[in-house]
Amino acid sequence: MSVAHPVAHAHDPYRLGHGGGHGSEAQGHGEGGPPSKRIIVGYGFWIFLLSDIIMFSAFFASYAVLAGATAGGPGGKQLFDIGNVGIETGFLLVSSFTCGVASIGAAARKFWLFQIGMAVTFVLGACFLGLEIKEFAGLAAQGDGPQRSAFLSAFFSLVGCHGLHVTAGLMWLLTMMAQVLAKGFRADIMRRILCFSLFWHALDIIWVAVFTVVYLLGVVR
Amino acid sequence: MSELSRDGLDDQQAEGDQHDIAPGDEQLDGSGVLEGVRGYLIGLALAMGLTLCSFILPATGLIYGPAIPVALIVFAIAQMGVHLVFFIHITTGPDNTNNVLALAFGVLIVLLVIGGSLWIMANLNHNMTPMNQVMSMQR
Structure with missing residues (x-):
């Protein structure tokens, strides 16, 4: 040996x-x-994320099928503001980066690097969510809510489902900041941070599919 | 060491069963915050570039119009790859086989769900009696 x-x-x-x-x-x-508990927990959460992505694929499939079913109402070309979507994308992408910086800070046991990284991630995620809510409210106010056409129903359920995930992620993020503040970088807290960062990065991957399939292809169509 | 590996069954193979890496964890050679941040910066730059291409491309007219959707989908898949490699640290290393295989299965199901739905619904649309004919039959 x-x-x-x-x-x-x-x-x-x-x-x-x-x-x-x-x-x-x-x-x-x-x-x-x-294997260590960190690997088992991380792998289990990875499988959850993949099944979450499979659920999203069903929403994407129904959106793709219904994208042309505007029932005489407006289509993506008339409704979508690509500039706004670009800003949302920038917010989410940079927040993915700062989330990575925060997890590096946790791995190096650097308290302030972690907390500041997480705080910036929260602000960027909240800005993303604010822009999305503004967009949804604007559409609903001009009578193009989810009840207008099958296309808009599919649009609101797909993009809204992603928005709900971001909302849940923001609450989880605050919980992790508080737990590190109260309990420090304990092994169980570190596992939760690992799962959170996986979740946040996965949300950004789904958003790549959303801005491409829904917004960019919707305007080209 | 067990009898088998002492007798010349590859030592490394026995070791290979030993250690995996959690998805999202990164095996860094040097220790350090800077090295880790550098990886994320590279990923951010690549993802930013691909995003910009996706947003600017349709307006430039550089690409033959009907090919734009395909180009956008290619950019999106490339960007998802960048995110997987630089943010979630999926690698081809032997410590990552479980993560990659789970991902591959997920991708398979996603393709089946989306491709299958589009195929079936297009087929149904194609075979359906046109709506104006249905209306005239009712009269």
Whole structure:
């Protein structure tokens, strides 16, 4: 064992043997026991996110099917303000970056880097949400709410579902800031931060699909 | 070491079963905030570039009109890839196989749902009696 390991590490660019789960002395196939709790939690949340994306794919499918069903009402070309969508996209993209900076801060146990990164992420996410609510309110006020046509029903359910996810993410974000403030970078808190950052990055990926399929293709159509 | 691996079954293979990485975690060589931030900055720059291309492209007229939707979808897929690699740290390394396989299965289902819906609904539309004929039958 002690002879074999240095050799193995020399051919081990991914440091697979690094610590080996719990650094246990167990041997043989599956050496080191089950993976750490961080890996299990992260992987489980990854599978949740993928199933969330599959749910979104159903909304995308219904939007794509109904995009032409305007019932004589306005279509995307008349309704969408691409400049506004560009600003929303910028907010969400930069918030994804600052969320990454915050998770680096957590990994390095730098309290203020984490808190400031999270605070900036919150502000950017809230700006995104504000613009989206303004857009929705404007559409509803001019009589183009979800009841106007099948196209608008699909539009509001798809984009609104993403907006609801962002709202939930913002509340989760505040919870994580408070938990780090109250409890510090404990192992369980670190796992929640990992899940939160995965969630936030996944929301940005879904938004890429939204601005392309709904807004840009809707205006080109 | 078990008998098998001592007898020459690849040591590395036995080690390969040992360690995975949680999705979103990154294996950095140096330790440091700066190295991590650099990765996110590269991702941000690439994503910004692709976003700008998507938004500006339809207005420029650089691309043959009917090809614009395809170009937009290509940009979107590229940007999702950038997000996966630089923000969620999905890699091709052996420590990431579980994450990649779960992602691949998710992509398969997404393609089936969206492609299948569009296909079936287009087919139904095609085979349906045109609405004006239905109206005249009712009269």
